[in-house]
Amino acid sequence: MAKETLKDQQAKQQVRIDETVSKTEQFYQENKKLIWGILIAVAVIFLGTIAYRSFIYEPKVAEALEQMYPAENSFANGAWDVALNGDGNALGFADIIREYGAKAGKAVYFYAGLCELELGNNEEALAYLKKYKGKDPILAARALACQGDANVNLGNYAEAVSCFEKAAKAADNMFAANYLLKAAAVYEETGDTASALKCYQTIKDKYPQSVEGYDIDKYISRIEFAK
Numbered sequence: 547m548a549k550e551t552l553k554d555q556q557a558k559q560q561v562r563i564d565e566t567v568s569k570t571e572q573f574y575q576e577n578k579k580l581i582w583g584i585l586i587a588v589a590v591i592f593l594g595t596i597a598y599r600s601f602i603y604e605p606k607v608a609e610a611l612e613q614m615y616p617a618e619n620s621f622a623n624g625a626w627d628v629a630l631n632g633d634g635n636a637l638g639f640a641d642i643i644r645e646y647g648a649k650a651g652k653a654v655y656f657y658a659g660l661c662e663l664e665l666g667n668n669e670e671a672l673a674y675l676k677k678y679k680g681k682d683p684i685l686a687a688r689a690l691a692c693q694g695d696a697n698v699n700l701g702n703y704a705e706a707v708s709c710f711e712k713a714a715k716a717a718d719n720m721f722a723a724n725y726l727l728k729a730a731a732v733y734e735e736t737g738d739t740a741s742a743l744k745c746y747q748t749i750k751d752k753y754p755q756s757v758e759g760y761d762i763d764k765y766i767s768r769i770e771f772a773k
Contacts, residue, residue, distance in 0.1 A: 613637045614650045621657055630661035643674075652680040656689050668696040687717035691725050698732060707732045707741075714748075723749045723756035730765070743769045 616636035620629035632638035639658035642650055659674030671692065678689045694709035710729035714722040730745035746765045753759045 613642050613646070614654065617642065617657070621661065624664075626661045626664040630658060630665070652678060653685065656680065656685060656692075659689065660692055663692055663696055666699075668699045671696045683716055684719070684721065687713040687721060687725065690716060691728065694725075694728060694732075698728075703732050703736050711745075720753060720756045723753035723758040726753075727758045727765075734769075739769050739772070 613636070617629050617632070617639050620626075620633075620636075620638075628638065630638045630640050632641050637645065639654055639661060642654055643658060648654060655674045655678040659671045659678065662668075662671035662674060675689050675693045675696070678686070680686055680689075690709045690713035694706045694713065697703070697706035697709060707729045710725045710732070714725040714729070717725065726745045726749050730742040733739070733742035733745065743766065746762055746769070749756065749759055750762045750766065754762075
């Protein structure tokens with residue numbers, strides 16, 4: 547009796563399988579044009595993406611990187627205007643951004659922003675520096691600090707100290723002391739000696755081996771004696 551029950555179960559299961567296969571076949575026959583259309587569309591998109599990367603995007607990246615070399619060389623030599631705007635033969639960072647965007651790397655915005663800052667164009671510097679979204683912590687901190695410098699030049703002191711303090715947190719290394727010193731100088735300029743003292747004390751506690759840390763006591767003493 548048990549064997550018959552097992553056979554019955556197997557038979558019922560086979561019937562269900564047959565019904566499922568039948569329904570699947572029916573669904574396919576009723577919708578095969580739509581199914582093949584979707585499969586073809588997916589294949590076209592996939593192959594199109596590969597073709598775009600291979601024949602358009604990657605060659606543009608290589609071209610953009612090649613254009614960066616002369617601009618980076620001018621930047622290294624302190625030729626800020628040539629690095630930014632080119633010399634008529636080689637492109638500058640501004641030209642590269644217009645032509646290629648960030649295909650040459652996100653650092654192109656940092657370079658362009660620093661050039662504008664060195665040329666005294668603070669608003670333009672900020673516009674470029676805010677577009678820099680690189681993940682390198684040292685360069686990201688430097689970009690924030692440069693934004694702080696531009697804001698100081700524009701008289702935006704609250705924004706400046708915010709940038710310097712963010713830069714110090716982003717760097718968290720020997721460069722951080724310099725950024726904190728910049729923030730403290732702005733605090734003192736605006737009369738907020740308590741915040742300035744806090745920055746100086748942080749340098750003393752966290753970065754005593756930095757260049758700024760060697761003589762930080764004179765900054766601390768000046769504020770404490772003035773109280």
